[in-house]
Amino acid sequence: MADNRLRYGVHNLTDPQLKDLRAAYAGQQAISDNRGYQYLAGLHGVPGFWCWHHQGNARTAKHRQLFLPWHRAYLYHFEMGLRDRVGTTTLPWWDWTLRPPRQKGLPDAFAVAKVNGQPNPLASFKVNLPTTNPPVIGTTTRQPGDPSELPTQADVDETISRGDWVDFGMALEQLHDSVHGWVGGYMGQVPVAAFDPVFWAHHCMIDRIWWLWQVKNGNANIPADLLDVPLAPFNMKVRDVLNVNDLGYDYAAGGAKIAAGGVS
Amino acid sequence: MARAANTPRRRYDPPKRGGVGKIYTSGKVDISFAGPEHRTYRVDLMIDGIEHGGPSYRGFVFLNNPKATDKTPRDLENGYAGVFDIFAHGGCMGDPGHCEVNETKREVYDFRNPNPLTPARKRVTVTATIREIAKKAKTATVTIVPVITAVNSLCETDDVFKCEELSFVAYN
Numbered sequence: 393m394a395d396n397r398l399r400y401g402v403h404n405l406t407d408p409q410l411k412d413l414r415a416a417y418a419g420q421q422a423i424s425d426n427r428g429y430q431y432l433a434g435l436h437g438v439p440g441f442w443c444w445h446h447q448g449n450a451r452t453a454k455h456r457q458l459f460l461p462w463h464r465a466y467l468y469h470f471e472m473g474l475r476d477r478v479g480t481t482t483l484p485w486w487d488w489t490l491r492p493p494r495q496k497g498l499p500d501a502f503a504v505a506k507v508n509g510q511p512n513p514l515a516s517f518k519v520n521l522p523t524t525n526p527p528v529i530g531t532t533t534r535q536p537g538d539p540s541e542l543p544t545q546a547d548v549d550e551t552i553s554r555g556d557w558v559d560f561g562m563a564l565e566q567l568h569d570s571v572h573g574w575v576g577g578y579m580g581q582v583p584v585a586a587f588d589p590v591f592w593a594h595h596c597m598i599d600r601i602w603w604l605w606q607v608k609n610g611n612a613n614i615p616a617d618l619l620d621v622p623l624a625p626f627n628m629k630v631r632d633v634l635n636v637n638d639l640g641y642d643y644a645a646g647g648a649k650i651a652a653g654g655v656s
Numbered sequence: 657m658a659r660a661a662n663t664p665r666r667r668y669d670p671p672k673r674g675g676v677g678k679i680y681t682s683g684k685v686d687i688s689f690a691g692p693e694h695r696t697y698r699v700d701l702m703i704d705g706i707e708h709g710g711p712s713y714r715g716f717v718f719l720n721n722p723k724a725t726d727k728t729p730r731d732l733e734n735g736y737a738g739v740f741d742i743f744a745h746g747g748c749m750g751d752p753g754h755c756e757v758n759e760t761k762r763e764v765y766d767f768r769n770p771n772p773l774t775p776a777r778k779r780v781t782v783t784a785t786i787r788e789i790a791k792k793a794k795t796a797t798v799t800i801v802p803v804i805t806a807v808n809s810l811c812e813t814d815d816v817f818k819c820e821e822l823s824f825v826a827y828n
Contacts, residue, residue, distance in 0.1 A: 576672070577670055
């Protein structure tokens, strides 16, 4: 939709788009108050512990299956924060199904340690939580696995083919869990995963797959009693995040601006 | 955040990959429901009540191969049936009591969110492998090889895979 901001694949970002993204991340990371990167990343695990995982079971009754809606609300708030820094940027998605030569494991944009002699804000983040138990003070780490172990397009297609909401949600959460483990390091543990800058691109891919499933299946088989469950600490309920267009965004593979005046 | 006086001082070290946890093997389970005389189109291994407070790991599932290890080829010939991943908490990151789930103590009017460590459920679709085994046998064992993807000094590495119940569910 033309009026919506578009989230592109990391592998298709143009140089200006990547520059904007890096500037937005760097701006976020430089802020220490509740608009900043550390505060937002800290909502997921330590110290906030608001995230939802592994709840597709009878023990949690009405609170089941909030993994996808909660993370959509979370990404929305993070993206808004990025756009407060650089208004033209959007969250990109990391398509971990891509194989060489297009991509080998982590996207270069998030892997290179330095850009133009400066630390790459997409590669790591310095966490400073001195009052948690234990204190978490240090730079995020990764320990990627063999790229051939990442989920394939066939895995994604099989997941999307599952028409039942719970069945689909559990299958997608499995792909999600496997990529967290594949990246390793901070990404491998719930309490600290969101401090790694690639967390957001990974979850953007998960959100995109959910949206692809929704385009195909609609929302009719999402349990009605789930719709008014709040997605704390965000000012949203499940029903508020069902349509990404209502949140002002959509997904595209890539894109580039064309000067209206032409060249001749 | 004030720390209780009796809370031991701990340190957080970055998570690393960490070898293989204790391998689980079940007793023999009747799998006649997956035999060629049945119209089963899908069989899931349901794993309920999985603890996820410790290391993160990949749980490789083998049927009728109790000697499977992390080195065993993951193919039909060796009974490989699929994998599940546990994205876990990596030990307690709070003061004493922070990771106690306390499900049974909740009041009716307790609207707080459940503890994030409420045990998990995973399902692994094992259709091709169980069908193959069911052509020749009426029973199968389930072996789970947990290969640790993220662990640090806050969590134990021995008894990594812990669950309350496993079951097969067949659909036709």
